Amino acid sequence: MPVFLNAAAPEFETEFTAFLGAKREDSPDVDDIVAGIIADVRARGDDAVVELTAKFDRLELTADQLRFSEAEVDALIEQVPAEERVALELAATRIRAYHERQLPEDAQWTDEAGAELGWRWSAVSAAGLYVPGGLASYPSSVLMNAIPAKVAGVERLAITVPTPDGHANPLVLLAARLSGVDEIYRIGGAQAVAALAYGTETIPPVDKITGPGNAFVAAAKRRVFGKVGIDMIAGPSEILVIADNTADPEWVALDMLSQAEHDESAQAILVTDDATLADAVVKAVETQLETLERREIAGASWRDNGAVILVPNLETAAKVSDRVAPEHLELCVADPDRLAGLIKHAGAIFMGSWTPEAIGDYVGGPNHVLPTARSARFSSGLNVLDFMKKTTLSKMTPGALRAIGPAAETLAISESLEAHGLSVRARLNKLNELG
Amino acid sequence: MPVFLNAAAPEFETEFTAFLGAKREDSPDVDDIVAGIIADVRARGDDAVVELTAKFDRLELTADQLRFSEAEVDALIEQVPAEERVALELAATRIRAYHERQLPEDAQWTDEAGAELGWRWSAVSAAGLYVPGGLASYPSSVLMNAIPAKVAGVERLAITVPTPDGHANPLVLLAARLSGVDEIYRIGGAQAVAALAYGTETIPPVDKITGPGNAFVAAAKRRVFGKVGIDMIAGPSEILVIADNTADPEWVALDMLSQAEHDESAQAILVTDDATLADAVVKAVETQLETLERREIAGASWRDNGAVILVPNLETAAKVSDRVAPEHLELCVADPDRLAGLIKHAGAIFMGSWTPEAIGDYVGGPNHVLPTARSARFSSGLNVLDFMKKTTLSKMTPGALRAIGPAAETLAISESLEAHGLSVRARLNKLNELG
Numbered sequence: 080m081p082v083f084l085n086a087a088a089p090e091f092e093t094e095f096t097a098f099l100g101a102k103r104e105d106s107p108d109v110d111d112i113v114a115g116i117i118a119d120v121r122a123r124g125d126d127a128v129v130e131l132t133a134k135f136d137r138l139e140l141t142a143d144q145l146r147f148s149e150a151e152v153d154a155l156i157e158q159v160p161a162e163e164r165v166a167l168e169l170a171a172t173r174i175r176a177y178h179e180r181q182l183p184e185d186a187q188w189t190d191e192a193g194a195e196l197g198w199r200w201s202a203v204s205a206a207g208l209y210v211p212g213g214l215a216s217y218p219s220s221v222l223m224n225a226i227p228a229k230v231a232g233v234e235r236l237a238i239t240v241p242t243p244d245g246h247a248n249p250l251v252l253l254a255a256r257l258s259g260v261d262e263i264y265r266i267g268g269a270q271a272v273a274a275l276a277y278g279t280e281t282i283p284p285v286d287k288i289t290g291p292g293n294a295f296v297a298a299a300k301r302r303v304f305g306k307v308g309i310d311m312i313a314g315p316s317e318i319l320v321i322a323d324n325t326a327d328p329e330w331v332a333l334d335m336l337s338q339a340e341h342d343e344s345a346q347a348i349l350v351t352d353d354a355t356l357a358d359a360v361v362k363a364v365e366t367q368l369e370t371l372e373r374r375e376i377a378g379a380s381w382r383d384n385g386a387v388i389l390v391p392n393l394e395t396a397a398k399v400s401d402r403v404a405p406e407h408l409e410l411c412v413a414d415p416d417r418l419a420g421l422i423k424h425a426g427a428i429f430m431g432s433w434t435p436e437a438i439g440d441y442v443g444g445p446n447h448v449l450p451t452a453r454s455a456r457f458s459s460g461l462n463v464l465d466f467m468k469k470t471t472l473s474k475m476t477p478g479a480l481r482a483i484g485p486a487a488e489t490l491a492i493s494e495s496l497e498a499h500g501l502s503v504r505a506r507l508n509k510l511n512e513l514g
Numbered sequence: 515m516p517v518f519l520n521a522a523a524p525e526f527e528t529e530f531t532a533f534l535g536a537k538r539e540d541s542p543d544v545d546d547i548v549a550g551i552i553a554d555v556r557a558r559g560d561d562a563v564v565e566l567t568a569k570f571d572r573l574e575l576t577a578d579q580l581r582f583s584e585a586e587v588d589a590l591i592e593q594v595p596a597e598e599r600v601a602l603e604l605a606a607t608r609i610r611a612y613h614e615r616q617l618p619e620d621a622q623w624t625d626e627a628g629a630e631l632g633w634r635w636s637a638v639s640a641a642g643l644y645v646p647g648g649l650a651s652y653p654s655s656v657l658m659n660a661i662p663a664k665v666a667g668v669e670r671l672a673i674t675v676p677t678p679d680g681h682a683n684p685l686v687l688l689a690a691r692l693s694g695v696d697e698i699y700r701i702g703g704a705q706a707v708a709a710l711a712y713g714t715e716t717i718p719p720v721d722k723i724t725g726p727g728n729a730f731v732a733a734a735k736r737r738v739f740g741k742v743g744i745d746m747i748a749g750p751s752e753i754l755v756i757a758d759n760t761a762d763p764e765w766v767a768l769d770m771l772s773q774a775e776h777d778e779s780a781q782a783i784l785v786t787d788d789a790t791l792a793d794a795v796v797k798a799v800e801t802q803l804e805t806l807e808r809r810e811i812a813g814a815s816w817r818d819n820g821a822v823i824l825v826p827n828l829e830t831a832a833k834v835s836d837r838v839a840p841e842h843l844e845l846c847v848a849d850p851d852r853l854a855g856l857i858k859h860a861g862a863i864f865m866g867s868w869t870p871e872a873i874g875d876y877v878g879g880p881n882h883v884l885p886t887a888r889s890a891r892f893s894s895g896l897n898v899l900d901f902m903k904k905t906t907l908s909k910m911t912p913g914a915l916r917a918i919g920p921a922a923e924t925l926a927i928s929e930s931l932e933a934h935g936l937s938v939r940a941r942l943n944k945l946n947e948l949g
Contacts, residue, residue: 163928166921173918177631180621188615195865196612196879201858203892217929250928286891305747308892312740327944333937340933372932415909422905423636430630430909433941437934438910441922444631445906456721457638457743459904469894470857471880474850474865475873483608486601487876493598493685494652497807498775499872502768506868509762 081361081385086395095388099402099453103315103384104344106294113269113298120273125280131270136212136243140265142281147252147263156256158249167250170442171222171257177444178230181463187472192482195474200467202232203308205283207275208260209290209300210251212241212267218254219440223447224290224461225258231466236260237285239275241267267292272299276307287466291448310461314452315344315384318436319405319425321396321418322360324353326411326432331356332363334409337437339380340373346384348403350396357387397421404455407436426455477510516796516820521830530823534837534888538750538819539779541729548704548733555708560715566705571647571678575700577716582687582698591691593684602685605877606657606692612879613665616898622907627917630909635902637667638743640718642710643695644725644735645686647676647702653689654875658882659725659896660693666901671695672720674710676702702727707734711742722901726883745900749887750779750819753871754840754860756831756853757795759788761846761867766791767798769844772872774815775808781819783838785831792822832856839890842871861890912945 084094119127125142133139159167187197208224210216221238228236238255240247242265255263264282266274272292278284288300289310300309318338322331335347351357364385368378390396397418400408404424412418415430422428426449429436440447448461475484484503491499519529554562560577568574594602622632643659645651656673663671673690675682677700690698699717701709707727713719723735724745735744753773757766770782786792799820803813825831832853835843839859847853850865857863861884864871875882883896910919919938926934 162924166924166928169918169921170925173625173627176625180623181633186615190608190611190879192608194878198616198880204858219925219929305749305887305889308889314740327940330937330940333933333940336933337931337937340931367933367936372930377933419907423639424903425905427906427908430907433912433915434908434910435937435941437926437931437937438915438919438922439906439908440934441925442918443629443908443910444625445633445908449906450903452740454740454743455903455905457903460906462904464899468859468885468890468892469897470860470890471862471874471884471895472854472865473862473869473874473878473880475869475878477868480868480873483604483877484873486604487873489597489601490605490654490876491872493601494654495807496772496775496872498768498771498802498812499875501802502765502772502870502872505762505765505768506870 081381081387084386084388086388086390086399095402098386103346109294109298113295113302116269117273117299117302120270120279121277128266128270128274128279131268132266135268136241138242138245138265145264145266145281147265152252152256152263155247155249156253159253163250164253167218167253167257170219171226173442173444174222174226175230178227178463182230183464183467192479193476194479194483197472199470199472201470202234203287203466203468204233205235205237205285206233206287206289206466207285208236208238209271209288209292209296210238210240211292212243216240216248216251218248218250219447220291221251221254222258225255225260227446227461227463228466229259231463233466235262235285237262237264237275237282239264239266239271241265241271269295269299272296272303276303289461289465310448310465311450311454311458315346316341316451317346317348317403317405318407318409319348319350319400319403320409320411321393321400322349322351322353322356322411323393323413324356325413326356328356328359328363330432330435331360331411332367334435336364336367336371336377337435338407339377339385340371343376343379344384345380347381348386348388348405350388350390350399352390352392352396354389357389361387393418394421400425404453406449406451406455407439409434409436424455426450426460480506481510516816516822519821519823521823521825521834530834530837533821538781544729544733548730548737551704552708552734552737555705555714556712563701563705563709563714566703567701570703571676573677573680573700580699580701580716582700587687587691587698590682590684591688594688598685599688602653602657602688602692605654606661608877608879609657609661610665613662613898617665618899618902628911628914629918632907634905634907636905637669638722638901638903639668640670640672640720641668641722641724641901642720643671643673644706644723644727644731645673645675646727647678651675651683651686653683653685654882655726656686656689657693660690660695662881662896662898663901664694666898668901670697670718670720672697672699672710672717674699674701674706676700676706704730704734707731707738711738724896724900745883745896746885746889746893750781751776751886752781752783752838752840753842753844754783754785754835754838755844755846756828756835757784757786757788757791757846758828758848759791760848761791763791763794763798765867765870766795766846767802769870770820771799771802771806771812772870773842774812774820775806778811778814779819780815782816783821783823783840785823785825785834787825787827787831789824792824796822828853829856835860839888841884841886841890842874844869844871859890861885861895915941916945
């Protein structure tokens with residue numbers, strides 16, 4: 080049974096805190112195995128990757144087959160039905176248009192002291208995107224990772240996607256093609272992450288690795304962090320729906336199930352000021368769970384992690400939501416703009432009943448790679464800036480150095496960093512000589 | 515002896531690659547100890563922090579003494595000499611002015627389909643800043659971490675600074691006061707990171723932890739990553755100076771030593787197209803090393819990690835620099851603007867001979883917390899965005915849903931996510947009913 084809480088009840092704070100602290104996922108400890116795989120790929124390169132792919136994906140390859148040829152990609156893409164191709168193209172176009180607005184601006188100015196200051200953004204040169212194979216092989220995730228990288232200006236974008244028993248997903252390859260991906264490797268697991276981070280004879284190393292994956296992939300990303308940049312380590316996913324009496328209980332139920340069907344550890348939470356609506360949503364969820372294709376997964380998620388929280392008013396709903404800091408927040412209320420203004424922590428907000436979260440998974444435009452497991456308190460969804468970095472610029476004139484140099488010297492001495500002070504003093508002495 | 519390389523020599527590529535791959539720092543493996551400390555603080559809260567502080571800092575406190583009182587801070591700050599206070603105030607003012615320009619803008623627009631899209635930035639609610647105690651207790655680092663957090667809008671900013679044997683650094687407390695820090699705790703090590711991440715009876719938890727620290731602090735930050743956000747894990751620091759025949763060899767030598775004096779694992783690299791200048795810089799370094807206060811540290815850094823690289827021209831210098839992706843890059847050349855335009859990867863660029871790197875450590879304005887150990891390839895110095903996160907916004911109208919909903923449904927079905935498709939279909943059916 081999902082959890083039922085009432086924000087007006089005296090025991091609410093205790094129960095809600097326990098609910099927030101509940102662990103939804105047991106991460107198996109695969110760290111030793113992953114460390115071994117990474118060391119092996121570093122030491123033996125392609126040979127290790129070929130052997131590990133034979134072992135884990137039951138696929139015998141030679142080193143020169145690790146990468147899909149253009150002809151192979153062409154042939155697979157031709158299998159995609161026209162309707163799906165058109166839908167994917169619409170998604171790519173909309174995602175690109177949204178992300179192009181995120182391109183940051185450089186800045187340069189001269190301040191009162193005469194110092195020229197500024198910064199300059201530049202793209203990461205090479206990025207690698209991990210794409211899961213099998214059941215969770217989502218072409219939409221390829222678009223969501225690859226398009227921001229290309230919009231940022233990444234020159235070399237590689238993806239790795241395992242093809243267990245040789246099965247490749249044509250839609251994933253089409254998504255890669257539409258996104259401008261430069262290289263596609265049919266490898267997966269920790270060995271793929273290691274190959275991207277350290278390079279092999281046939282796979283040049285990258286500077287940044289993004290994309291979702293299982294426990295092995297997550298552990299490998301953690302291990303190579305520092306050698307390369309990584310995106311967040313994704314945890315179990317969640318949706319929180321705030322609904323008032325204007326919401327359609329069927330729609331709310333389907334929106335919650337569209338989160339629950341991902342994964343047994345996914346979480347769907349309804350927060351409402353209307354007990355009648357709460358009952359109707361719960362009934363609608365149960366009805367849908369009778370026939371839904373993925374009813375076993377969605378049912379387990381709902382029973383084990385679902386929640387219904389009754390609140391006295393929408394202000395309280397916003398506060399409850401901020402405590403959760405949900406990955407996805409849907410506002411199925413009469414005035415979603417007002418309610419959105421009360422929210423501090425959420426990965427993405429879907430406003431009004433005409434905006435099901437699933438729109439955002441595919442064609443809305445914003446990214447669907449979002450901070451999970453309460454991390455929206457401190458992090459953002461994937462975006463163009465994740466594939467860029469900023470270089471700060473400073474240029475002193477003699478006048479600027481005269482104005483601010485003595486303070487730098489004073490502070491250097493106070494920190495016992497003599498050479499720092501001398502490097503400023505030498506120039507100030509020269510200026511004094513020059514008069 | 516530092517490494518001498520000539521980019522025109524046939525063996526250059528091999529030797530330069532070896533130089534780039536050389537490990538400058540042995541990180542002791544303290545992970546098990548840190549795991550124990552974190553578990554202890556989570557389980558026993560203040561009691562654990564008090565005991566660990568007695569053990570590691572030789573300081574007996576009660577739980578209510580963990581935090582500095584305002585009166586204690588006032589008393590310590592009064593000890594700061596006027597000259598240092600004025601210098602620190604100038605630094606704070608300039609750092610604040612620079613970082614205020616980094617505040618990002620929200621966006622909202624309506625696209626061709628009629629969808630309202632956008633994003634909204636908001637600050638992390640609570641942040642914690644780790645400040646090392648003892649020798650590496652730098653007030654300038656307090657400014658560089660705390661000011662961006664406050665500019666971002668962080669409501670609650672706590673710092674932890676260990677006071678071994680009870681010794682507090684008045685300048686650190688003044689820097690905290692000038693930056694608007696809200697809470698100061700006299701604790702350090704992994705126990706301070708654990709207390710900030712998980713909270714204790716007297717220390718409320720934060721959402722993000724930044725700041726430098728030793729191996730214990732770094733290991734603790736890695737461990738709490740996910741529960742809270744962290745900044746980068748700082749590695750050994752480096753400077754690369756590109757100089758032509760217009761550069762003053764004394765100044766270049768002092769600039770390189772101002773990096774070398776930080777730490778034996780720090781690195782100073784000179785890249786020049788002028789062999790005469792190279793010789794003069796090496797001689798000047800040797801002369802300075804005879805008298806410099808921190809000559810043992812700086813000398814070890816120079817001998818073990820220093821390098822001089824001769825290049826045929828400045829274009830090659832830029833390419834060599836990009837391979838290093840230095841934390842600090844100084845351009846002591848006649849036309850620094852032109853050369854800066856050729857650089858892709860650097861944490862901060864200091865342009866022209868009047869801009870010693872030490873200016874940027876204190877009073878330039880840009881942040882001095884910068885990506886080390888080649889990570890400027892994929893990451894930026896600390897900035898206001900590190901204390902903010904972005905929430906994406908989507909709002910569909912019935913018309914927008916009609917336009918793009920069918921594509922979402924198609925893609926949901928192709929990914930075998932039925933509830934996703936149904937959540938869109940239910941709304942489309944309603945629109946069809948409405949006609």
